[in-house]
Amino acid sequence: MTAPLSLTVNGVVHEVAASPWRRLLDVLREDLRLTGTKEGCGEGECGACTVLLDGVPVCSCLVIAGQADGRAVTTVEGLADGPLLHAVQRELVARGGAQCGICTPGIAVCAAAVVDAGAGRGPDARAQVRQLLAGNICRCTGYQLIVDAVCAAAATVGTGAASVAVSDARGQGGGA
Numbered sequence: 001m002t003a004p005l006s007l008t009v010n011g012v013v014h015e016v017a018a019s020p021w022r023r024l025l026d027v028l029r030e031d032l033r034l035t036g037t038k039e040g041c042g043e044g045e046c047g048a049c050t051v052l053l054d055g056v057p058v059c060s061c062l063v064i065a066g067q068a069d070g071r072a073v074t075t076v077e078g079l080a081d082g083p084l085l086h087a088v089q090r091e092l093v094a095r096g097g098a099q100c101g102i103c104t105p106g107i108a109v110c111a112a113a114v115v116d117a118g119a120g121r122g123p124d125a126r127a128q129v130r131q132l133l134a135g136n137i138c139r140c141t142g143y144q145l146i147v148d149a150v151c152a153a154a155a156t157v158g159t160g161a162a163s164v165a166v167s168d169a170r171g172q173g174g175g176a
Contacts, residue, residue: 001019002017002018002019003017003018003019003020003066004016004017005017005018005020005027005065005066005068005069006069006070007027007032007065007068007069007071007073008071008072008073009028009032009034009072009073009074009075009078010034010073010074010075010077010078011072011078014032016031016032016065018031018065019065020064020065020066020069021064021065021066022064022065023060023061023062023063023064023065024051024053024060024061024063024064024065024067024068024073025037025039025049025060025061025063026065027065027068028051028060028073028075034075034077036075036076036077036105037049037050037051037060037075037076037105037106038101038102038103038105038106039061040102040103040106040137041061041137042061043061043062044059044061044062045137046103046106046136046137047059047103047106047107047110047135047136047137048102048103048105048106048136048137049061049106050105050106050107050109050110050136051073051074051075051109052072052073052074052109052113053067053068053071053072053073054071054072055072055074055113056113057109057110057113074109075105075109076089076104076105076106076108076109079108079109079112086108086112086153087112087115087153087156087157088108088111088112088115088149088150088153089108089112090153091148091149091150091152091153091156092104092107092108092146092149094149094152095145095148095149095152096145097145097146097148097149097150099138099140099141100140102139103136103137103138103139103140106136107133107136107138107146110132110133110135110136111129111132111133111150111153112153114129114132115150115153115154115157116157119132119154120132120150120151120153120154121151121154121155125151125154126147126151129147129150129151129154130143130147132150133146133147133150
């Protein structure tokens with residue numbers, strides 16, 4: 001059974017005829033051809049498929065499309081402002097924090113949400129970023145370069161008056 005769904009993805013409204021029970025991940029990749037979001041474990045454990053749902057990081061493999069109807073979704077493709085990469089994307093590339101590419105989109109999306117909210121700064125920044133990344137599994141390497149990149153991005157984004165708890169940033173859909 002299909003139903004009309006209205007998804008605002010990266011600021012663009014998409015009308016999609018899909019089963020509301022399909023995974024958001026599948027609708028993004030297969031119907032909208034936004035293949036930047038990767039499937040890792042398919043169980044919400046690795047964080048590779050993290051997207052923002054109304055600004056909150058969620059594992060798109062655990063969100064059904066019907067839950068996203070009428071809501072805003074941001075994928076890794078939506079982080080950049082045209083040709084300008086988000087600070088997190090720019091620092092991941094510059095510091096060698098991007099490896100094979102499976103985990104990087106999820107890390108970038110989650111890190112961008114937290115950095116944009118003002119987290120990842122101050123004396124406990126590294127510990128905070130490590131906690132943030134706990135739900136994003138990278139099998140290629142250690143996390144040092146990734147943490148370096150996220151902290152560097154945090155230092156360049158806004159004044160950081162607002163802050164979010166990592167548990168709040170993860171939101172529903174957990175595990176990411």
